[in-house]
Amino acid sequence: KNEVEQSPQNLTAQEGEFITINCSYSVGISALHWLQQHPGGGIVSLFMLSSGKKKHGRLIATINIQEKHSSLHITASHPRDSAVYICAVPNFGNEKLTFGTGTRLTIIP
Amino acid sequence: EAGVTQFPSHSVIEKGQTVTLRCDPISGHDNLYWYRRVMGKEIKFLLHFVKESKQDESGMPNNRFLAERTGGTYSTLKVQPAELEDSGVYFCASSQLSSYNEQFFGPGTRLTVL
Numbered sequence: 001k002n003e004v005e006q007s008p009q010n011l012t013a014q015e016g017e018f019i020t021i022n023c024s025y026s027v028g029i030s031a032l033h034w035l036q037q038h039p040g041g042g043i044v045s046l047f048m049l050s051s052g053k054k055k056h057g058r059l060i061a062t063i064n065i066q067e068k069h070s071s072l073h074i075t076a077s078h079p080r081d082s083a084v085y086i087c088a089v090p091n092f093g094n095e096k097l098t099f100g101t102g103t104r105l106t107i108i109p
Numbered sequence: 110e111a112g113v114t115q116f117p118s119h120s121v122i123e124k125g126q127t128v129t130l131r132c133d134p135i136s137g138h139d140n141l142y143w144y145r146r147v148m149g150k151e152i153k154f155l156l157h158f159v160k161e162s163k164q165d166e167s168g169m170p171n172n173r174f175l176a177e178r179t180g181g182t183y184s185t186l187k188v189q190p191a192e193l194e195d196s197g198v199y200f201c202a203s204s205q206l207s208s209y210n211e212q213f214f215g216p217g218t219r220l221t222v223l
Binding site: 004033035042043044045048086088095096097098099100101102 | 144200202211213216
């Protein structure tokens with residue numbers, strides 16, 4: 001079993017829909033990262049959070065440390081949000097990341 | 110300020126050849142990480158430098174992979190000789206030297222071994 005599990009693996013939605021991507025982890029962490037990878041492109045860090053909630057534009061990330069669960073929400077989704085969203089957790093001590101398998105999001109106009 | 114850069118962006122080589130990937134971290138970032146995504150799998154950690162020293166190389170797949178960071182600035186990852194299973198996207202990330210710091214990722218190098 002992977003230390004970091006994401007769901008769903010694939011998600012297709014209509015433009016404007018509210019999107020939720022979930023991440024569960026089994027190890028103790030200091031913070032959790034949400035990353036975005038566009039087709040053929042590199043990785044962009046969206047959020048790093050250790051508690052509560054963070055918001056950036058139409059993106060909202062929440063984390064529940066006790067339940068070892070985080071969610072990434074996208075409001076008023078747009079086709080340009082189509083990408084792979086990846087959560088990653090660091091190891092204590094050296095902060096090397098363990099990654100989830102990613103959620104492939106496709107927003108249809 | 111320039112972000113993390115990687116060179117080349119794409120590399121296509123034949124099995125048995127040698128390839129060297131380069132990563133230039135953000136200036137002042139002492140932590141440098143190499144990660145790899147093989148087709149269909151999640152991104153995996155390869156190794157971690159703190160300045161010029163290898164802090165953790167537990168993710169390096171075998172001795173065909175050699176990473177260096179002379180002078181604690183840019184890093185190179187050499188694969189010699191390359192095998193088919195080495196194909197994937199190699200990412201580099203850097204962060205400041207303290208805990209809980211955000212890692213900044215480079216655009217990746219897509220390596221194809223034929």
